[in-house]
Amino acid sequence: MSRISRKLQNLMQEVLDLPQDLMFDLPRLTLIGNKELHIENHRGVRHFSDERLVLALSQGSLEISGAGLSIQAIQSHEVTVMGTIHHIQYSETGEKP
Amino acid sequence: MNIPTMITVRGYLKLAVRGERVELFINALTEAGIPVWDVKPTGMHAAEIKLLLRDFWSLRPLLKRTGCRTKVIERNGLPFRARNLWRRKAFALGLVLFFALLTALCSMVWDVQVEGNETIADEDILAAAQKEGVYPFQWIFRLQPMDKLSTNMTARLPEASWVGVERTGTRIRIQIAEADIPEKPPLMSPRHLISTRDAVVTRIYAEKGLPKVQVNSRVKKGDILISGVLGDEENSQTVVAKGEVRGLVWHEYDIEVPLVKKHKVYTGQDKERAYLVLGDRAIQLWGYGDIAYAKHEMLTFYDPFTWRTRQLPFGWMTEKIMEVTEVQQTITAEEARTEGIEAAKRDILAKYGADSRFVTQKILHDKNENGKVYMKVLFEVEETIAKELPIVYNQGE
Secondary structure: OOHHHHHHHHHHHHHHOOOHHHHHOOOEEEEEOOOEEEEEOOOOEEEEOOOEEEEEOOOOEEEEEEEEEEEEEEOOOEEEEEEEEEEEEEEOOOOOO | OOOOOOHHHHOEEEEEEEOOOHHHHHHHHHHHOOOEEEEEEEEOOEEEEEEEHHHHHHHHHHHHHHOOEEEEEEEEOHHHHHHHHHHOHHHHHHHHHHHHHHHHHHOEOOEEEEEOOOOOOHHHHHHHHHHOOOOOOOEHHHOOOHHHHHHHHHHHOOOEEEEEEEEEOOEEEEEEEEOOOOOOOOOOOOEEEEEOOOEEEEEEEEEEOEEOOOOOOEEOOOOEEEEOEEEOOOOEEEOEOEEEEEEEEEEEEEEEEEOEEEEEEEEEEEEEEEEEEEOOEEEEEEOOOOOOOOOEEEEEEEEEEEEOOEEEEEEEEEEEEEEEEEEEEEOOHHHHHHHHHHHHHHHHHHHHOOOOEEEEEEEEEEEEEOOEEEEEEEEEEEEEOEEEEEOOOOOOO
16 A cells, blocks of 8 residues: 555545544454454454454454353454453454464 | 344254364355354364354365364254154154144034024024034035124024024024014814704804804704804805804702711821832831821822932832821701802803803702702803804715
8 A cells, every 4th residue: 555545545534534444444343341242354263262262354463362252153354252351462463364 | 143044944053163274164164155153162173163054065165175074063943853854754744634633623613503492493493504504514614704694594594583693613503583473373174153052042143154043042952053154055155153152051950968077187196107219119217116096198208319300210208197087067958058059050160161150040859868968959051052063065976
């Protein structure tokens, strides 16, 4: 993405007041207590176990750790995670799945 | 949430997936657009997923590509139930048959009841109902609407002024309101009215027919009083003669009345005997011993056991023995005479009709002998003397 187009995008976002997840393809997380986590705009599962779930994002990855994690439903851009969630950690670097 | 709709109808599977890269398989599933839910990790390289039966066959290329293996753990939903049922055909058939039979039996008329009829026979009403299609073992859905049935039934039964038809479940109730039809006069064959005995006519009133005698004429027994043949010899018609003829008749009575009367009077002393009756045998239970009374009367009551309205061949029998004494009463000759005449008058009223009227009475002979009064009394009575005689045609001439 060139510098000009990025600047243009930033300008658009500021002028039109659009949500960032639409503009920059960022993930949107909806956390209900520590029981349920709904993530939009993911890019696939990278690691999946009882205590740890790593999701790929457009930039970097999202690591969710907890206990008794399970994916209640998964579609190409959405995932609903159930279980007891302890940490949600964002890491900028990460290879593509 | 995000689970496909009607999963139980469409059928779904629970799979155990194992392989080095389960995550890759899950990603492949989402890319292929196969909806999965309840994904639970069961170990480092294993997970359980649920997916629709429809998508199961499209898993193979994905499995091959990601190097995973699956094992079906659970099969749920209608398609599997249907397959199980198909294996037990007889059971399935029985199930279907049961409900079919139940529905069939519930949609059938089992009973037709008739209410409120007194003169119309049940059979006639049921026959009319049968013509309207109302009979046992008829399908309820083949019946006409109840108001239409009611109208048609009323048309079929002229003796009924209204017919109501009503259905409760499998029972049809037909309610009848009978019409009041005037009574038809009984059919009578042509007849004469003739005299029952020798008399002098005091009154004749012919309602129908030709009077043959007049008041004060003397008639003999068997004479025609009112003729049932009208017209002359050429043009004649026979009718049912009807009317009232009264005449003076003499009745002679020989009366004897005793001057001493004996009455039986209960003294109030009594004794009871009780029996148990079995068949035609009676076993006395109590009241043994001789009867101490000089004269007595016995009353017997039998009380059989009954079951509903049926009499059983056993029961109780009680005998009541009551002491009586005779009381003598002496009356005068005059009292005896009036008593005798009253008895004779009662006898006349009973024999010749209650509308008889006593005109005169004459004591022809009267003597008092052996403690009795003997009398001969002549009563002159005005009474009905008409009697019907059917007119018989001469045949063969």
